[in-house]
Amino acid sequence: MKYSQSLKKNRDFQTVYRKGTSYANKYLVMYALGNQSEENRLGISVSKKVGNSVVRHRLTRLIRESYRLHEELFHSGWDLVIVSRAAAKDCGYKEIESALLHLGRLHRIVDTERKKKNENDND
RNA sequence: UAAGCAGAAUAUGUAAUCGCGGCUGACAGAACCGAAAGGGGUCAGGUGAGGAAAGUCCGGGCUUCACAGGGCAGGAUACCGGAUAACGUCCGGCGGAGGCGACUCCAGGGACAGUGCAACAGAAAUAAACCGCCAGGAGACUGGUAAGGGUGGAAAGGCAGUGUAAGAGACUACCGCCCCGGUGGUGACAGCGGGGGCACAUGUAAACCCUAUCCGAAGCAAGACCGAACAGAAAACCAUGUGGCUGCCCGUCACGUUUUCAGGUAGGUCGCUUGAUCCUGCCGGCAACGGCAGGGCUAGAUAGAUGAUUACACACGACAUAACCCGGCUUAUCGUUCUGCUUACAAA
DSSP, rough: OSEEEEEOOOHHHHHHHHSSEEEESSSSEEEEEEESSSEEEEEEEOOOOOOOHHHHHHHHHHHHEEEETTTTOOOOEEEEEEOOOOOOOOOOOHHHHHHHHHHHHHOOOOOSOOOOOGGTEEE
């Protein structure tokens, strides 16, 4: 991903869960916390309750792909944790994509209208 | 052709665009991150999950720790021979059970080493007379009897005959069982001959147990190397200072600074894929498998890479995602194809 890192340490996940704000819809839960940097960091969590390994991997890839294709819509400087809920296990790409963008708008870190990262598009 | 039996192969495909993990080559060999170790750029090419990758149920390699030798405990296995690195796996047999057959299935050592258990029913369960039958007696009843009834998973080999008062391996034939001998086979065992009238007298070892054989423990988050932080040891420095012994001086100790050594957390690198390897051919073997020759290299991530979109095709796509590596077992599964064989019918 061009503008983002992935969130790796369990410690970082715990920080976002504890101090961040959260919104949820039918398929996903999104936690967000400002990280005082130029970049976003994205963490994806799919519980074993959702399904077996094949289902969990597919959901992780769908969420990552949705974020990648709309990366320029997100404001920068946030740690995001996306948690998949059990209802998401039969979803296709389109449903995950719209659910992700919906949660981003609730957090007010997604611009509905235009691309915003012009300062980063200079390079 | 129909019904079946055994085995094997395959596991949506094609094209385009965007994206991801290794690898190779070229150009840089910088910037940047980090104390260091180390990481890291751009472009191109090529490559990138399974038959079960699953369950983690067995067996081995590998690694670290432990280990003179022996025994106990605990666990596993249990007809015979072979294969193998090894196995509880596989192959070929034996015995038993099922099927017309191809073929399938088997928790298949020991109950004269010992202990336990066997409900209910039944007269009685390891010990026999309830009914019946026979004899005696007027009768009550006494005696004989395991052929018949009834109970039960099991009632003292089965069945037929002789025999008898009625009966009984009491006697006889056949079958079964036990013992002995020799034959074939590496062996489990098979079949042959002779003998015993059948005794210990039931079942249960998936009850404890006995016998024989095997087993050290933990696992790649193993482990090896580098190594901030942080404890430690030694040496040097007393230039200044603080505190204790002590109110002061000397002395000494601790704190202090530098260097070296050893340990080692976070972090990093390796382990990490060339192997009991795969493919083809020939040879040995009924087979599992082994030998020889030639050829191939086919993921290696470390929060964890295979996805998204579009188009087309049809059978409309099941189960399921490597995590050190192999050999098995078990379980899940949409379909398609092939090979060999059996039975029935038809044809010849």
